[in-house]
């Protein structure tokens with residue numbers, strides 16, 4: 001589940017689907033959108049995705065340059081290559097948008113997400129959870145006699161697989177930030 | 187020099203500094219301070235409308251006929267929500283307008299205060315950009331930015347929401363020159379390599395066609411002049427969308443007429459059969475493309491557009507050129523000349539021969555009548571009797587709009603105002619007033635259908651009050667004609683709710699408004715009546731009773747390719763399949 005409660009597999013309601021029935025390749029792209037941090041800018045970006053039927057798999061936003069009021073929105077989206085090109089053009093023409101980077105095509109990038117997971121259990125399950133946490137380099141940030149809160153940072157896939165392992169061991173609740181991403185090198 | 191003033195005064199000052207001469211508006215509680223300032227000055231004229239939708243369409247008519255930004259002023263809540271249709275209309279047709287709306291005071295926002303609406307939220311998807319100004323010190327700068335955004339790049343509507351306390355408070359005024367017009371600087375010049383690629387393709391093309399659109403009008407008078415020069419230099423045929431009419435003159439020798447769903451046979455077949463399509467400021471709208479896989483299958487395509495998202499949105503093109511039409515055409519023409527470019531003469535001669543055969547079909551022919559007025563005939567007469575006059579045409583939406591596009595000829599840009607993208611019934615009457623306000627001495631005619639006209643007929647009051655002598659030429663078929671046509675072709679002639687009943691007596695209605703009306707039923711009376719309308723010094727309502735069941739042809743049924751066009755009633759039996767019926 002993404003932070004926006006949009007299912008990963010949710011099908012697009014885009015008109016593009018009508019236009020091209022023999023469903024071509026669907027790609028996943030991570031976009032970094034640098035915007036003016038003005039009121040409503042996030043609503044505007046999200047509104048673009050919903051109005052035009054584009055997918056949002058994950059979306060994060062925070063001001064990254066306080067002096068110039070720039071925020072960075074990281075969106076993970078899926079679509080045909082044509083749709084991805086459209087999404088970038090549609091984002092780029094918005095008035096408060098400064099830059100749009102497609103990290104997926106601009107070269108290698110690092111992608112990280114932070115997750116907090118509450119796992120409840122006693123005895124063997126509790127020990128097993130702790131052991132697995134160590135393997136996955138998750139940290140314990142809260143513990144009681146019958147629960148842990150793990151913090152872990154990693155790719156969304158890594159977090160998914162850790163969560164899968166924790167489920168039978170008593171995973172109760174999870175909070176995820178969505179993906180933050182930067183290109184590698186200079 | 188810093189100047190202190192109230193927010194309300196700042197609004198008026200900023201409009202003056204932006205060169206605004208007229209504002210279309212309607213007062214209410216949340217804009218009273220601004221109206222108080224308007225009262226105390228004489229530089230900006232205020233046109234009091236009868237409904238806020240009218241104000242927006244007037245601003246659109248003003249903008250489209252002048253090339254300037256149109257301005258409207260509305261109150262909070264219902265004033266702002268009434269503006270939504272007009273804003274959406276301007277967004278789809280790329281019309282630059284600035285709308286100022288009042289808002290409840292900042293400290294009451296979010297409390298469901300009297301006449302509070304989330305105007306920013308409601309208008310976000312139907313504006314190019316919008317702003318809520320919470321600080322009087324930022325008000326002037328925001329207004330200047332709004333004018334910049336509305337008129338630069340792909341033009342469009344913007345809205346500024348101004349809470350009442352911000353209007354009352356005092357702040358520092360900022361001049362336009364010092365305003366930060368943000369980073370919003372769309373690219374004007376096209377990529378030279380892409381322009382060169384286009385020119386090379388033009389040199390070898392055997393069956394080229396210019397497909398031009400509203401972007402040429404948006405770009406300005408220079409773009410139209412350059413387009414004409416380019417067409418003359420190449421000898422290529424040229425067609426245009428509904429939105430681009432007038433950029434190339436209808437009397438020009440390379441003119442094929444409008445293309446698209448109700449476009450001319452020769453224009454559509456040229457698009458279908460060409461080997462090079464040069465799209466200049468058009469957006470491959472579905473009224474143009476028909477069935478996408480069958481759209482001009484054998485051509486290479488070039489697309490010039492200022493909005494990168496227009497390129498490859500619907501149709502994949504071989505060469506995309508992002509830039510302003512005038513800039514790109516200037517470069518292209520210079521290159522054409524400096525290279526000493528020549529066209530493919532043999533190919534082009536054959537192509538014109540083929541086109542002449544299509545033109546010989548005379549697709550706009552219709553069966554005349556001595557008894558009833560055919561709508562096409564009414565427009566032919568209107569055209570003949572107003573030709574050469576200083577004339578502006580607006581339309582409502584429906585069959586009459588398409589006939590107007592087919593039978594009236596436009597020699598210059600900015601002379602034709604119609605709602606293309608949204609297809610807003612009720613656009614034409616207020617738009618005609620906006621045009622007339624900008625051109626007080628010109629002949630302004632709204633070609634209307636009776637159903638559309640009723641949607642904003644209250645604006646006749648505005649026309650009367652401000653002495654805008656707009657001519658309302660209503661082709662009255664007592665039908666929602668375009669809907670009736672689709673029901674005939676697609677829904678087994680079940681005419682569900684598509685007739686106009688209990689129509690007013692338009693002559694008496696004109697009298698009630700204090701102007702003049704006339705009803706004509708006999709084709710023999712038509713010319714005299716049209717002349718009477720033209721000569722009448724004041725608003726005029728012309729109730730032209732026309733054939734009730736006329737269909738508008740040519741027509742490319744939804745979901746069909748260009749070469750499957752219907753030319754007349756005889757072609758219509760069972761042509762539209764279930765798949766086409768889903769489309770609009």
Ligand SMILES: Cc1cc2nc3c(=O)[nH]c(=O)nc-3n(C[C@H](O)[C@H](O)[C@H](O)COP(=O)(O)OP(=O)(O)OC[C@H]3O[C@@H](n4cnc5c(N)ncnc54)[C@H](O)[C@@H]3O)c2cc1C
Pocket residue numbers: 278279280339340341398399400401402404405406426427428429430444445446447448449467468469470471473474490491492493496509510511512583584587588605606607608609610668
């Ligand atoms: C009942 C009805 C029937 C219709 N039937 C037809 C029909 O048969 N034929 C037809 O043509 N239309 C028809 N229309 C209109 C149709 O719906 C579209 O509105 C129209 O085709 C779009 O015109 P356009 O492609 O010129 O684009 P516009 O909407 O005018 O868009 C202009 C394009 O130019 C670009 N642009 C703007 N400024 C610049 C600049 N300075 N430099 C470069 N590019 C710029 C924009 O980005 C945009 O892509 C009909 C409408 C109705 C209501």
Ligand SMILES: Cc1ncc(C[n+]2csc(CCOP(=O)(O)OP(=O)(O)O)c2C)c(N)n1
Pocket residue numbers: 582583584585586587608609610611612634635636637638639661663665666667668669
């Ligand atoms: C506001 C609005 N509502 C509905 C429609 C759908 N519609 C398109 S054309 C039309 C009929 C227009 O009738 P009229 O104005 O009499 O013109 P005619 O087609 O008869 O020339 C309708 C209802 C529309 N375009 N706009």
